[in-house]
Amino acid sequence: MSNPLSVLIVEDEALLAVELGFLVEEAGCVEVGHALDSAVAVQMAGRLKPDIALVDVHLADGPTGVDAAREIVAHHGAMVLFMTANVKRLPDDLAGACGVIGKPYTDRAVRRALTYLAHCLERGCADAPPPPGLTLSDSYAARWGVQPLEKTA
Amino acid sequence: MSERRDTFRAESLLTPRAGIDDPFAAAVHATRMSMIIADAQAPDMPIVFANDAFLALSGYPRDEILGRNCRFLQGPDTDPEAARRLAQAIADGAPVNVDILNYSKDGKPFWNALQISPVHNAEGLLVYFIGSQIDVTARKNAENRLVADREGLVSAATEQARAAEQAVAERTALLHEVDHRVKNNLQLISSLLVLQTRRTEDQRTRVALQSMLSRVSAIATVHRRLFQSRDLERFDVAAFVRDLVGDVSLSRDEVEVDLDLQSIEIAAAQAAPLALAVNELLDNAFAHGLAEGRAGRLGVRVQRQNGHYVIEICDDGPGLPPSGQFAPGFGLTIVGLLAQQLRAELRFEPTTPGVRAILELPVNA
Numbered sequence: 001m002s003n004p005l006s007v008l009i010v011e012d013e014a015l016l017a018v019e020l021g022f023l024v025e026e027a028g029c030v031e032v033g034h035a036l037d038s039a040v041a042v043q044m045a046g047r048l049k050p051d052i053a054l055v056d057v058h059l060a061d062g063p064t065g066v067d068a069a070r071e072i073v074a075h076h077g078a079m080v081l082f083m084t085a086n087v088k089r090l091p092d093d094l095a096g097a098c099g100v101i102g103k104p105y106t107d108r109a110v111r112r113a114l115t116y117l118a119h120c121l122e123r124g125c126a127d128a129p130p131p132p133g134l135t136l137s138d139s140y141a142a143r144w145g146v147q148p149l150e151k152t153a
Numbered sequence: 154m155s156e157r158r159d160t161f162r163a164e165s166l167l168t169p170r171a172g173i174d175d176p177f178a179a180a181v182h183a184t185r186m187s188m189i190i191a192d193a194q195a196p197d198m199p200i201v202f203a204n205d206a207f208l209a210l211s212g213y214p215r216d217e218i219l220g221r222n223c224r225f226l227q228g229p230d231t232d233p234e235a236a237r238r239l240a241q242a243i244a245d246g247a248p249v250n251v252d253i254l255n256y257s258k259d260g261k262p263f264w265n266a267l268q269i270s271p272v273h274n275a276e277g278l279l280v281y282f283i284g285s286q287i288d289v290t291a292r293k294n295a296e297n298r299l300v301a302d303r304e305g306l307v308s309a310a311t312e313q314a315r316a317a318e319q320a321v322a323e324r325t326a327l328l329h330e331v332d333h334r335v336k337n338n339l340q341l342i343s344s345l346l347v348l349q350t351r352r353t354e355d356q357r358t359r360v361a362l363q364s365m366l367s368r369v370s371a372i373a374t375v376h377r378r379l380f381q382s383r384d385l386e387r388f389d390v391a392a393f394v395r396d397l398v399g400d401v402s403l404s405r406d407e408v409e410v411d412l413d414l415q416s417i418e419i420a421a422a423q424a425a426p427l428a429l430a431v432n433e434l435l436d437n438a439f440a441h442g443l444a445e446g447r448a449g450r451l452g453v454r455v456q457r458q459n460g461h462y463v464i465e466i467c468d469d470g471p472g473l474p475p476s477g478q479f480a481p482g483f484g485l486t487i488v489g490l491l492a493q494q495l496r497a498e499l500r501f502e503p504t505t506p507g508v509r510a511i512l513e514l515p516v517n518a
Contacts, residue, residue, distance in 0.1 A: 015341060108401075
């Protein structure tokens with residue numbers, strides 16, 4: 001991959017964030033920052049211009065991940081991937097996010113999802129259905145030409 | 154005037170010594186049925202006669218009644234609709250029956266089952282209204298109590314339904330909260346194991362930690378699957394196996410996977426032990442039959458057969474030792490224990506080449 005994806009981690013559990021940082025590097029991406037709450041997340045997205053933000057729904061300032069994701073997608077041009085135990089609580093349009101990984105996830109699932117998303121971003125289309133554990137939003141599935149599958153996240 | 158009175162024998166009724174010579178007039182005076190007569194021709198139709206029963210019912214002395222329109226019996230809680238019906242019938246010269254709330258002289262309300270009939274003379278001229286009153290307060294109160302009881306019952310039932318709805322909503326919210334916490338905690342446990350694995354240099358310890366991570370992940374997958382399904386009580390084994398094999402095999406591109414999964418459902422209580430057992434057998438196949446780097450085939454079958462759920466996991470690796478005897482490691486010890494718990498039979502069969510692990514679970518265990 002010519003340009004590794006830059007990744008912002010938005011997660012209020014410190015241990016999960018550290019572990020996620022390892023997975024990001026292992027997937028060939030670069031972690032550019034870690035935010036614990038929504039305000040810092042939005043501010044970092046504006047300053048660091050990451051390619052993708054991994055966003056939990058429950059943050060240090062409450063269930064603010066969805067709003068933060070909308071803000072980041074709308075104003076800072078980053079792609080958002082939700083990582084949450086609350087998949088059922090996400091809005092139907094996933095707040096503009098490209099997809100969701102349901103917690104609890106496996107390290108393999110996260111690495112594969114990141115590799116897959118990087119590939120799709122680079123090519124502008126998908127050449128395979130999303131790997132297990134990753135569910136794409138309807139709009140990204142359409143954008144990348146993926147048949148919408150059963151929601152498995 | 155005298156004409157009218159003649160037609161109704163009213164003369165005898167309306168004189169102070171009424172009834173002395175007239176059995177009909179005497180009967181009207183003495184009956185316990187309350188009765189009044191109003192003059193339909195005089196302005197505002199004044200009462201011209203009231204019997205003793207009426208005096209007893211209304212509490213008024215005769216001299217306070219005669220000459221007045223009988224609407225003085227109405228009061229603050231009299232239903233205006235009942236009063237309107239009454240006035241309308243009288244204006245039409247028509248008979249009317251109406252239950253109306255009246256007030257006695259001391260201000261006490263009573264329910265009056267009022268019947269009014271027009272009386273015409275020989276020429277057809279409306280000359281009197283005769284009214285009879287029955288005190289039906291007891292019946293009305295009973296009716297009202299019934300209505301109130303019924304309304305009370307309905308509102309109690311509504312309240313109960315609302316409370317039940319709220320209880321369900323609270324239970325659902327609680328379930329979501331618990332689900333959320335369990336998932337987050339499982340995630341935390343997984344991440345801790347992964348973090349410690351990263352910091353561990355000793356190869357055997359790393360393998361042990363990775364095995365533990367795999368077990369925790371299997372339980373996490375069960376939890377995710379259970380909560381996704383419509384029915385929290387049932388667990389789809391095929392969907393779980395597809396998830397699990399998908400997760401493991403994707404990191405082993407060189408292994409060819411052959412899935413033959415019939416949809417079978419088991420009770421939720423059996424989900425975790427069965428998932429752990431299947432996970433160990435899969436790990437075992439990857440660790441021995443398809444040891445790291447070796448290209449090969451993995452076959453997984455889930456089906457219902459002869460009253461049993463049969464789960465088969467086969468690899469095409471080096472197979473069992475020639476003796477058929479092998480000392481089970483920790484993983485297979487776990488599978489043995491879980492099989493006992495599930496009342497399942499576990500056996501290993503040689504295949505050419507490789508091993509087939511078979512777990513047979515009675516359908517109604």
